[in-house]
Amino acid sequence: GENVEQHPSTLSVQEGDSAVIKCTYSDSASNYFPWYKQELGKRPQLIIDIRSNVGEKKDQRIAVTLNKTAKHFSLHITETQPEDSAVYFCAASTSGTYKYIFGTGTRLKVLA
Amino acid sequence: DGGITQSPKYLFRKEGQNVTLSCEQNLNHDAMYWYRQDPGQGLRLIYYSQIVNDFQKGDIAEGYSVSREKKESFPLTVTSAQKNPTAFYLCASGTSGSEQYFGPGTRLTVT
Numbered sequence: 001g002e003n004v005e006q007h008p009s010t011l012s013v014q015e016g017d018s019a020v021i022k023c024t025y026s027d028s029a030s031n032y033f034p035w036y037k038q039e040l041g042k043r044p045q046l047i048i049d050i051r052s053n054v055g056e057k058k059d060q061r062i063a064v065t066l067n068k069t070a071k072h073f074s075l076h077i078t079e080t081q082p083e084d085s086a087v088y089f090c091a092a093s094t095s096g097t098y099k100y101i102f103g104t105g106t107r108l109k110v111l112a
Numbered sequence: 113d114g115g116i117t118q119s120p121k122y123l124f125r126k127e128g129q130n131v132t133l134s135c136e137q138n139l140n141h142d143a144m145y146w147y148r149q150d151p152g153q154g155l156r157l158i159y160y161s162q163i164v165n166d167f168q169k170g171d172i173a174e175g176y177s178v179s180r181e182k183k184e185s186f187p188l189t190v191t192s193a194q195k196n197p198t199a200f201y202l203c204a205s206g207t208s209g210s211e212q213y214f215g216p217g218t219r220l221t222v223t
Contacts, residue, residue: 095209
């Protein structure tokens with residue numbers, strides 16, 4: 001069946017360093033790729049998304065890249081800060097459907 | 113916060129009792145979703161609905177039931193057949209191929 005693999009499951013970085021989280025999807029029809037951040041005990045919230053007609057998107061310290069051929073997309077966080085510590089989920093979806101496939105999550109710890 | 117609400121925030125039940133979790137949205141979204149999240153784990157889809165009076169099973173539907181009588185509402189019933197119901201339950205809504213908006217969640221404890 002369709003799935004999204006996400007790596008790594010945990011990631012520790014020093015404050016100020018960069019963090020990269022990678023996802024691979026299986027359904028070639030997927031064309032919408034959001035990233036969610038979930039702080040402890042809270043709801044997941046969208047931090048950035050990308051559609052398949054774009055290769056890269058950036059919003060301040062956060063960027064997402066998409067390689068459609070390889071079916072990979074990645075989240076890049078630069079100049080990490082302690083408040084970036086959270087669980088990050090990637091997902092894949094397809095226009096015209098309502099099915100979302102989430103990755104298994106990455107717990108990011110930013111060490112001060 | 114995105115116009116999607118869940119109630120109650122915390123819920124305690126005795127084993128063997130059915131319990132219904134509420135989810136309401138005023139975003140005019142067609143689709144609504146229920147996810148279960150266990151400590152330190154990801155989001156597992158229980159049920160989703162694309163339109164009123166229609167819903168589909170997700171990956172872990174056994175022991176759960178839903179209804180979609182109104183576009184705004186998608187209640188989830190955790191039945192006594194669910195073997196391990198203690199978890200954090202998240203409701204979400206969205207449109208086709210776009211962002212999902214999550215509710216604040218209900219933390220269910222069954223003893």
